[in-house]
Amino acid sequence: TKQPQTQTGHQPAPAGRIMSGKSLLLKVILLGDGGVGKSSLMNRYVTDRFDSQSFHTIGVEFLNRDLEVDGRLVTLQIWDTAGQERFKSLRTPFYRGADCCLLTFAVNDLQSFQNLGCWKKEFMYYSDVKDPERFPFVVLGNKVDMEQREVGEDEARAWCEENGCCPYFETSAKDDTNVTAAFEAAVREVLAAEDQIDHTLLSSTIDLHGNRKTSRTSCC
Numbered sequence: 001t002k003q004p005q006t007q008t009g010h011q012p013a014p015a016g017r018i019m020s021g022k023s024l025l026l027k028v029i030l031l032g033d034g035g036v037g038k039s040s041l042m043n044r045y046v047t048d049r050f051d052s053q054s055f056h057t058i059g060v061e062f063l064n065r066d067l068e069v070d071g072r073l074v075t076l077q078i079w080d081t082a083g084q085e086r087f088k089s090l091r092t093p094f095y096r097g098a099d100c101c102l103l104t105f106a107v108n109d110l111q112s113f114q115n116l117g118c119w120k121k122e123f124m125y126y127s128d129v130k131d132p133e134r135f136p137f138v139v140l141g142n143k144v145d146m147e148q149r150e151v152g153e154d155e156a157r158a159w160c161e162e163n164g165c166c167p168y169f170e171t172s173a174k175d176d177t178n179v180t181a182a183f184e185a186a187v188r189e190v191l192a193a194e195d196q197i198d199h200t201l202l203s204s205t206i207d208l209h210g211n212r213k214t215s216r217t218s219c220c
């Protein structure tokens with residue numbers, strides 16, 4: 001059986017737009033109630049394994065996976081956090097520097113769905129993101145392989161619409177449903193947000209006389 005998960009992994013270089021070699025290093029963080037399947041989703045995506053007996057995460061763990069999305073080489077650094085309330089002080093210091101947050105609940109656990117708003121607030125409070133309106137979130141409704149659902153897909157999609165129109169994926173770490181799609185969507189959300197910022201920077205420059213120029217200007 002698996003050893004209890006403890007805090008592992010040295011503090012990596014701060015994430016963000018670091019090109020490690022040719023690829024872009026992006027940091028995504030999994031948040032959500034204890035037991036919804038965050039560690040299982042990370043392990044399924046990185047090692048393609050599922051363990052039906054898993055211990056609660058203590059603190060945080062991270063794993064890396066390289067991938068290519070729309071022609072862009074990316075090293076995805078996935079941070080898996082402890083969902084249990086008692087580990088809050090252990091996990092919150094790791095929110096800073098995240099490029100995307102995966103809000104996770106289990107479709108057979110209504111309380112974990114109702115807690116999504118609190119998780120989003122906790123992330124925003126401790127991550128200190130520059131542009132909260134534009135920060136990329138993806139919502140995962142996990143354990144869709146289970147018969148007894150407590151949260152309907154429409155209800156979950158409505159929540160996502162009302163809370164920033166973020167992408168929603170119904171996943172199962174157990175039978176590998178939508179796991180790759182969800183992590184790749186997180187990368188696309190970051191790249192899209194990045195392109196939007198670049199575009200805004202490029203398309204609106206102010207010259208010394210304070211006139212707003214509408215097209216790209218040369219530097220001299």
Ligand SMILES: Nc1nc2c(ncn2[C@@H]2O[C@H](COP(=O)(O)OP(=O)(O)OP(=O)(O)O)[C@@H](O)[C@H]2O)c(=O)[nH]1
Binds near residue numbers: 145
């Ligand atoms: N049926 C089913 N069980 C799952 C799935 N994902 C995780 N589980 C099980 O749910 C339990 C909790 O999974 P974890 O991945 O440890 O949950 P966690 O979100 O990491 O929990 P904390 O570390 O406490 O935050 C384990 O027994 C898993 O085997 C899934 O997609 N389907």
Ligand SMILES: [Mg+2]
Binds near residue numbers: 040057
């Ligand atoms: Mg865990």
